[in-house]
Amino acid sequence: xxxxxxxxxxxxxxxxxxxxxxxxxxxxxxLRVGAVRQVRRRRTQLTLGxxxxxxxxxxxxxxxxxxxxxNRSGTLVDLATTSGANFTTFTxxxxxxxxxxxxxxxFFGDTVASEASWSSLRYxxxxxxxxxxxxxxxxxVSSLLSLLAMFLLPAVALGVGVVFxxxxxxLSPAGESTPFGDAVGRLALAVLYLAVHLSxxxxxxxxxxxxxxxxxxxxxxxxxxxxxxxxLDSITALGDLRIYLPTHYAFAWxxxxxxxxxxxxxxxxxxxxxxYAAVFGLLAWRRFTTKDITS
Numbered sequence: 684x685x686x687x688x689x690x691x692x693x694x695x696x697x698x699x700x701x702x703x704x705x706x707x708x709x710x711x712x713x714l715r716v717g718a719v720r721q722v723r724r725r726r727t728q729l730t731l732g733x734x735x736x737x738x739x740x741x742x743x744x745x746x747x748x749x750x751x752x753x754n755r756s757g758t759l760v761d762l763a764t765t766s767g768a769n770f771t772t773f774t775x776x777x778x779x780x781x782x783x784x785x786x787x788x789x790f791f792g793d794t795v796a797s798e799a800s801w802s803s804l805r806y807x808x809x810x811x812x813x814x815x816x817x818x819x820x821x822x823x824v825s826s827l828l829s830l831l832a833m834f835l836l837p838a839v840a841l842g843v844g845v846v847f848x849x850x851x852x853x854l855s856p857a858g859e860s861t862p863f864g865d866a867v868g869r870l871a872l873a874v875l876y877l878a879v880h881l882s883x884x885x886x887x888x889x890x891x892x893x894x895x896x897x898x899x900x901x902x903x904x905x906x907x908x909x910x911x912x913x914x915l916d917s918i919t920a921l922g923d924l925r926i927y928l929p930t931h932y933a934f935a936w937x938x939x940x941x942x943x944x945x946x947x948x949x950x951x952x953x954x955x956x957x958x959y960a961a962v963f964g965l966l967a968w969r970r971f972t973t974k975d976i977t978s
Contacts, residue, residue: 731835762854783881884905889967890967916928
């Protein structure tokens with residue numbers, strides 16, 4: 684006849700709340716582990732590698748298509764080769780509407796849906812990792828990767844631009860000139876604004892990521908909704924209704940290009956993005972903490 688376990692043995696195995704002794708939710712799914720895992724993924728390496736390569740592709744395009752004229756006024760395309768700062772500005776302008784949206788959607792949309800597609804999500808939660816902590820850790824890692832991508836692209840573009848086009852003043856399409864040092868500071872502000880603006884993309888992708896088991900569906904759905912918003916924003920018949928679209932203020936950072944910085948559009952754009960991000964983020968948290976995990 685087997686003896687029943689003693690009270691001391693039972694106490695050693697579990698805490699008064701029923702959890703195993705020594706279990707601390709805050710020590711599960713450490714941030715460093717998730718970050719290293721994401722950096723080692725081929726997807727991340729190819730994405731960052733492409734961002735490093737893109738300025739060289741743009742440089743090659745300008746060099747092959749150069750007609751030898753020195754354009755000192757006109758559009759951002761005309762001014763791109765006048766200085767390293769202008770080359771970086773053009774790179775940001777060319778990637779704001781689509782490429783950066785895709786990258787942020789990729790890092791956030793793939794974060795939970797990929798675990799579900801690998802059938803590893805339920806094992807993570809059985810470890811046990813609290814759902815809120817798991818979602819928060821994944822969101823933080825995705826945020827860090829997105830910020831790295833958004834700063835890496837202009838940093839490489841600035842280096843390439845300075846080497847090939849010099850460190851002269853930045854010229855705006857209106858003909859205003861900004862010293863190189865001030866232009867670099869304004870470019871940094873532009874990237875910070877884009878990071879805030881694209882927060883709505885991040886949280887929408889996270890919401891779709893916890894809703895579906897298909898990473899491509901979460902990423903593609905986010906990009907498609909962004910494109911739809913841009914299409915609607917181009918319909919002038921909508922009038923003032925367009926200001927409520929999440930992509931309406933995507934290029935508000937262009938107000939940094941002139942002689943005097945105008946903050947109005949950027950302030951409204953940041954507020955709009957934060958509001959959308961808060962709603963999508965809360966919906967993502969609610970969905971993930973209440974859904975049945977079967978994969």
